[in-house]
Structures are given as C-alpha cells and as structure tokens.
Amino acid sequence: MTESAIVSAAITEWTASGEPTPSLMDRLASVAVEALRRAKLRPRDVDAVIATTTALPFDNPSFITISAQHFAHRLASKIGSHGMKCINVCGACASTAIAFATADAMIKSGYIKTALVVGADNSPRGFYYQAPSVLDADLATGYPHKVVGITNPSYWAMWARRRAYEMGKPVEDIKELMALVKVIHSEYGARNPYARYRKVFTVEEVLKSPVVCDPLHLYMIAATSSGAGAIVVADMERAKKLTDKPVKIAASAIGGPLSNEPAPRLVHFATAGGGRAVRPFTEWRRAIEEAYKQAGITAEDIDIMEVHDTNCFNTINWIDQAMGWEREETDKLIRKGEIRHNGRLPVNLSGGTASFGEAVQCQALMMIHELFLQLRGEAGERQATKKLRVGLCTAYGAYGSYGAIIVEKAW
C-alpha cells in the first residue's frame, strides 16, 4: 500500500463567532492558498479537495443552505480548478478528522496523489441544539432538546459525575481536576498566536466562573468560535520531493456510533437496546484501537497527543481511552503536570479547544496542525522538550462521530 504524508498545514487565528466578514469562503480560500504556497504547489497540482460543511446560525432550525454543504466545489472554483475531485464531509465536531481520513484513504488506495483538506466554521453562539424541522422530524435526535431541555454540556456533566462515582470519589474531585486541565491548557493557549484566548487562568478563577450544569463551570466549556484551516496531504514519494520534513500519516481511523455503547450519547434520548458493553466510552476507545492497529503501535509508543476538549472532561476521558489504563493513572498524570510541554505525555500543547474555542467543523485541522509543528520542532515557545516521534490526534463529535489520526516523523 502507498504511504502518505502531510506536506504543509495552515490555520487562521480563531476568533469570536458571528462576524460576517471576511466571509467564510474568503477565509477558507486564504488559508487554502497559504497551505499550497507552503507546499510550493499550485491548485493544478491538487487532485482532490475535501472540505467539511459548516454549522450555520440556526435561528430557523429547518434552514440549511445548500451552499454550505458544497464548500469543496465552491473553493475549487474560487482558487482555480482543473477538474479536481470535490468531496464534502460532515461528522459534527469530528468532521475534519473524517475529511482528513478520507483524503488519506484515497491516497493510500492509489486513486489520487495529492489532496487539500480544508474546513471553516463560524458557529452560532451559545448552546448548540438539534431541533425537529418540518423536513426532518427525527424522534430519536430531534426532540431531546425541545422536550427535555438537554444540551451538549448536560451530557458531558453527567459523564463527569458518573466517572467520579465509579471511581468512588466525590464530584468535587473531578471538578477540581477539570479546572486544572483548563489551567494547563490555558498556559499553552497564551503562547499560541492562533488561539482566541491567551489568558492564563488559575484553578480559583475557573471554579469561580458561573456553573452551567454541575460539575461543569463556564470556563470548562469551549466557546463556539470561528476559524479555518487547510492541510496538504500527498503520497510519500511526492511528499519527500516537496519537503525535507514530511510527517507520515501512520493511521487515520474513522469511528462511528456503537449500538452497545453504555454511556448516553449526544444528542440521543436513550442508549440502544440489544446489550451493553461493560466499559463506558467503548465507541471512543474503538476509534483509537483501530488507529493503533493501522499504525502497528500501542499506547506506549505515543509521545504527544492533541485531544478534542469540547469541555475539560473530554481531555480527561480521551487520556483514559487512549492510554487504556486505570483511570486513576490519568488523574495522577494531570495532577503531576505531566501533560505539560516538559512532561511525560504532553497533551494539547496547542492550548486545546479550551484556548481556541471551537470552530466546530474545523477543529481537528487545528490539532493536526499542532502535531505537524511539534514533530517538526517548529512550535516555538510551546515546543515539547522530549524527543518526539509519534503523535495522536483524537476528534469527537455528536451522533457518535470520531476520528483518530496517528502521525510520525518520516525523516
């Protein structure tokens, strides 16, 4: 099978959501052209553009513009196209990981040689919601927000409380741990020129922020934001001609909903019948296990991680799932500060979604961009001090959408 690698990556600074200018398409085009320029490529050299669709303002829940579902085609014609293949991907917060994995699979299969993976978002402010529309009144996922008032943070809060319970600890314990995660992530956000928030928080400040739904406080939840990113991926032979530091894509796994997942999943009313797995977050773990298998490695080989922290519980949970160890070990790792740049297992040296906010349909590109910089030793003040070879990026989204990407130095 052909090997593949990242040749170049570019992201915009993440900003407050809701600003109409520059338009999303302009932002997408700027960052796409920047990624091509860094790879010394022209649009003509690109065989396929794979884009994620955007989350639009849902003042009217039944309204989704057809244009937002066709970013790939619109971008191709905007930057100049010789007939490049255009693919639009959607998978909630995991969208760009799935787009990235799609590009990787197309290259590894030999169908194409070079792909441009892009995403951009200008997410609506406040709680996300799914609502029934005239054209799509799905009982299972369309009504929970309307009938029960459940929000994404409600699910996360219930998971966090349940984890503390299963570990025999008071809920204050996980609350304090989540605050510490926010503090550590913020230390790196402060050093990242692309992050929306560059303030370093203290545990006290986080715990003094308003309670959204206990044990989650406001500062533990990522604000919806705006951002865009682009990554050029090519087959290894070509990548080596374009850069002396190609970052190999050792694995790109796409995860989906598992019917026996024991934990209630966003944005469903209920878990599925037909038997439940013993361990919660089985569907999170499954995406990672597949990636380990593809790459032929184990958790011990991971030097650095970028994990999708829509809220601070998810950082903790992703470490639990990626390491597959007793949950107590995750708590110790974080409490000892071992996830910092000089620690045993650096996590989210980008500053994470905690510092960026979340441009939903673009977030995995931000994380892959950081791993690209870290492995190449180009992360400046955020650079991990240990020797890096292998990095893991995990993306998580509603409806059971997951991606796990493993990258490796190829020089």
Added chain:
Amino acid sequence: MCGSVQFPKSNVCNNPDCDHSKEPEQILLSPEGTLYSYTIHRYDLRPPFDYHKAPYAIGAVELPEGIIVVGRLTTTDEEKLKIGMKVRLKVGELYSDGENAYLTYFFEPVEEVRK
C-alpha cells in the same frame, strides 16, 4: 425478531444483529429505574426553547429493559439526588402558554438520600 428495546419508538429496530424479519412492536417501558447520573442546568435555553427555565434537572435513568433514557427530574435539590437511587416516571407540565399546557415526562426520586 431480536427482542431488543429502544426509546423513543421507531419504524425499524436499532440492533445491528437484527434480521428485520418482523415489524417492531410498541411496548410500555418500566415506570421505575435507577439514576445513572444527573446534572442541574443553571442557564435558560434560548428561544424558541426558552420555556426551559433554569434551574432544571436532567437525569439519565437505567431501566430494567437494559437501556438508559435521559429526562427531566422533578427536583433540582442536589441533596435529594444520588447516583444509584430508585426513580419513578411521572408525567407533568413543562410549561403552559395560557391556552395549552405542554406535558413531558419526569423522573421522581422514590427514596430518601443519605449522603
């Protein structure tokens, strides 16, 4: 037919091992279950769902049929809630607009909490 249970009702089974040889049947779920986890929401939702006024409590309840269902809880008093406690289904008013009352399902604690 695989005998798998799901909520809410659907026109097809959601068990990946089902052979779909029969139409799904509608059954009544048990009115009692065990509290799997919970949270108390401190923000109102925005329009058109701003009838969800804070504070309100959300719970995930494990039913004897083997599924976990999310729903509103009748109390927002954290002292009265505990993971693992028994809760019972109760239909109640979510809001009314003067003309109509809009009902939803709640879960109510059926035991005293000793914390």
